[in-house]
Amino acid sequence: MKKLLNRLVAIFSIFSLLLGFSSAQARVDGDVITLGAAVSLTGKYSTNGEHTKNGYNLAVKRINDMGGVKVGGKSYKFAVKYYDDESNSKRAAQLAERLIKQDGVKYMLGPYSSGLTKAMAPVTEENKIPMVEANGASRSLFTKGYKYLFAVLSPANQYLEVAIDLAVEKNGGKPVKIAMAFEQDPFSQDVRLGILDAAKRTKSKIIIDDKLPKELNDMAATLAKVKAVKPDVLVVSGHSKGALTAIRQISEMKVDVKMLAMTHCDASKLAKQHGKKAEYALCASQWHKSLSYKDNYFGSGLKYDKDFTAAYGYAPPYQAAESSAALLVYKDAFERANSFDTKKVRDALAKTDMQTFYGNVKFGSGGQNTAKPMVLFQVRCTGDKCENKVVAPTKWASAKLVHPVPSWSKR
């Protein structure tokens, strides 16, 4: 009996401790709104995790310096509580739980990568906590009927659709022959679905459809097939490893193709690592500093680029820009909701319709951003220096698309 009593007392004290803990660290303390974020500071996503964190921090500082968030006539400051998810999806889900249940966080920011966002979304959804994420583009995130998930970036299936349209346009409006090589991961397979849609729409024919195993680092077989069947477009997506392997082997095997479109050129520092070998590759990107979007906080893309570089010592990749945009979206939603009630904030987020330096933001029914198109770069070199030039959409093009890509014998 005594044992039982002891146990009850112990359980009771644990509960009261937990209760005490969560009420001590509420969502809004004094004049601070705490947002929770688990980002990858170690592990395989640590580079991009760092970009994400820097993006968040820059925006938090900027918003706080410019008067903070005004709710109910009072000014509040943003603060972010970070945890390191170790690039591990199980850990990310645990940390989401911890942020919400233990730390009492009521508003979340997303982690880096589709995989980790997928792990966290069920937790935030179950607890009815809004999450504005900036680095999970997988289409499957937006087809689950989540009500509390909002993504400021364009979904993965839109990444390379533009390239197919461009190829058809260059082919005099006639259908093209497409070769595709996509890694078997959720993101790349979503990009593939987008290409399938675009092919159907333009009546183009897919003549190679290779799904690269994740552990593969040799694309020689796929490229030999491409050489044999001569498609009009070659589309490749397989994160940084896929982009770097593709360029290395295309240049070594002298594969001539009229158009080469890929993802992750930015993240893999393609132009820097491969130099002239990467020239003429088309790359999908969420953002580029030269786009003409504007807002009151960062001004323009060019100004954002300058401020970010001054703060962190390197030029912002799009992962940082979109992370900053997530904070701008939160600020706007808080002010329109004029409340800290999570339901009201969620409803305000759903009604977001604004322009940021990163692009227009308006959420579709699944939480994806429907107002911002993807941009396409082409890697162009002058001498030995190579950089990315926007070639599509034509509205922002800073260089003319080179099409078809000159053959290797002439390069």
Add this chain to the structure above:
Amino acid sequence: MDFLIFEHPILIVQALMDGVLLGILFALIAYGMALQWGVMNIINIAQGELVIMGGYVAYFLYMYGIHPAYGVIVSPIVMYFVGIGIYKLVINKVVDKDLFTSILATFGISILMMQLMNFVFGADVVVAQSNFGTTMLFDNSVTLPNSKIFASVVSVLAAIVLVLYMKKSKLGRAIRATAQNARAAKILGVDTEKVYASTFGINAALCGVAGALIAITFTLHPYVGLPYTVRSFMIVIVAGLGNLPGVALSGMGLGVFEEFADYLLGTEFRIAAVFLLLVLILMYRRFKLARSREYLK
């Protein structure tokens, strides 16, 4: 089924060449694993990480403007000492324990090495440019990157040097004696502790050579070691333990098989096909063993 390869028969030549070149490189890694497995009875889960670390040594040279191909000389030297260090710190404590203990220990080492490389070199995927050019055959329809040819030649040379060393040198003889019977070797005056340390060091050095070759033929990333471990493990299994010439053959065989599986079944099945082949070979072995056991009865 895809019949592209029959419509363009030249692809058969390309697949054969690619498979052989890929297989030789993998065989080199498997060679180290077989040696150390045979001598020390340790399955080294950190094999792939040793390879990648070797690659980073070459990449380090490349960052400082030295041609990464020199990595095939520098990297094994560095990795030999890394191997000896790992042996002294961890492996010597598990070398006479059961297989499970050593698997756990090397698994731990692999995690540690991944994080260490991530910490030092960052999580970006990197490549080292060799600019070796391309060999074109049959009116440019078969293209072979010279970097891959270089990798195969170096791998074959490294293997030959190792075989000669094992046959001729004093340490080589001691290693072979220890592999045959460690206790007997010890009784006859072989310093088995030293033999183990050198074996692990030699394995790490071979991984260093392979890593430097991977830096100029493929890509490097702190977390891509595992496929190399798995592949070398498979090559050793197929060749059979203690069968060093078999390792070269099984490496090339699996390489070619993988390429053809890609063309015939599709890229998504190439790894699956190799694993299926492994299962079939193991089943065949079991069947053969069971039959000889019946004769004994």
